[in-house]
Amino acid sequence: MSLRIAFIGVGNMASAIIGGLIASGYDAGKICGTSLDVTTHKALEDKFGMRMYADNSSAVANADVVFLSVKPQQMGAVIADFVENVREDQLFISVAAGIEVGSLEKWLQKPVSVVRCMPNTPALVGCGMTGLIANDNTTAEQRQWVSNVFDSFGAHVWVSEEQQMHTVTALSGSAPAYFFRFIEAMIEAGKAQGLDAESCRKLATYSMLGAAKMATELEEDIAQLRINITSPKGTTEQALIALEEKGIDAMVRSAVDACARRSQELA
């Protein structure tokens, strides 16, 4: 039996999750939501076949699982708005960046199951990566249900300590931007050699997509995948030597560390 789901705040991120659920065959009749922008309600109902409520309390009252998908700074006030309708048998899943499980438990007031997640923007194209952490009330069945939801538009990793969400932020939450930056540099290098920008973009992006698909779908060690295509004294080897000479490991390490540090400061 599919659980009844309410999305409090149907914006970009909630739409990506709802899209993933519907694409994986979830019964749209079991999904409802709210949004301050009532002009979007009809379009959301038509697009997903879900029901939009005018108020958060009605949506929460009619749900087994409640996604909290408003902006982080709105979260406390939004929960206060419907807290009277919270039931102990409900599962709450927050997508808000930086809001810890302890804060959600405090605002929700009852001993409910709480999951905090950190998705990333490729969720919008059905290829998101999500880090998850659950409180002790969350059952194994609830964890499995949550895993299935996030796998419907990508993949997931559970962590056991709140601190580890900073590493999740550094390795997946913010990471799409690092790869965009790498592609930008590739395009500039290709243009400098005389190729047009459109061809450079296609060459660089499809190569990254293909490499990412091989890295996710094949069992081989990532280093082995690299070695497999690096012939001694060949072209690839020359490129990799140049990257090593410029200190690629130190550069990536300092980016990942800086991201995790900033995530800690913002928490």
Ligand code: NAD
């Ligand atoms: P968004 O602005 O697109 O969506 C927020 C939605 O909340 C809007 O539809 C707004 O109308 C609604 N809302 C605001 N106040 C409300 C209230 N009182 N009652 C009901 N609805 C209300 O924002 P988004 O980009 O979807 O981000 C939502 C959450 O997702 C944030 O907490 C953010 O940290 C998290 N997140 C987003 C991304 C991303 O890539 N967009 C990535 C990771 C995490």
